[in-house]
Amino acid sequence: MMNRKLGTNGPLVSSIGLGCMGMSGAYGQSDDKESIATIERALDLGHNFLDTADYYRLGHNEELxxxxIKGKRNKAFLSVKTGQLVTAAPDGSMAPGPVSGHPNHLRNAVFYSLRRLKTDYIDLYTPARVDPAVPIEETVGALADLVQKGLIRYIGLSEASAESIRKAAAEHPITALQIEYSLWSRDIEAEVLPTIRAFGIGLVAYAPLSRGFLSGEIRTPQDLKDSRINMPRYQDENFDKNLALVEKIKTLATAKGCTPAQLAIAWVLAQGDDIITIPGTKRIHYLEENLAAENVPLSREDLQSIEAIVPAGIVSGTRYPERFMNALNR
Known part of the structure; x- marks a missing residue:
């Protein structure tokens, strides 16, 4: 098990963590018992970074x-996102609403998270998106007050622009930026990644498998029975073009003696020692497969071969529907 420092002045955490969102129904049905066993297995293997959010099924994920972690809080590094409000859809389900980075929201939300998690503190607390209606300095100022009170240990940002990162870091040290980063999502390489490195901010890369597509197990659009059917990369001709890329990745993985998922995760880790990644799963089998990516060394020649097949920008379609893309890079 490999640890990495989260930012220049942050703690040591496992280089591969566990994204827990799917345990609360984000991608089809889930089973609480199996999900709990998966989290426990991650901790037993020394992978301590657990990523959740207070809006994952209205707190269900935190309660899970x-x-x-009951009786083993010291083994877990809890990363909690907040600020993504939800609204009731006509069919009774919950849909993403606006975001809130208002200080009052943060002060209230943190106590509900602490109660659901049954803990005295949260390790990393992160606004899920940058609220355009609230200066980032005010949002970070409120988080800094929570640090002083001992309710949270470190401050994170998520899906923030380079400009917002600079403003936030001037208010209080930022430990980590959580953002999508994978073979298929490399927009941050131009400006955001150099910016966080200049400030000593660690990168928490979510969706390293592009929501499962890079695992090689999705063969047809009919394999999707969840929210991914609304994402452009999984639709129409984009699906076929991206599937052809996955086939090439599978060929590389076979030659390397690993799975496509392991190759994709290993690639993310190979982009810098300041990067950790949090592939999500709700099953022990996939957890263990993902964690084994630490044992997949990629040589310079391997990385060149991957780059030749999957250069930046080659993926077809955006990572979210258009209505959600506006909330990114703010």
């Missing part, structure tokens, strides 16, 4: 984690 609290059961898994």
């Amino acid at each position: 984690i609290s059961q898994a």
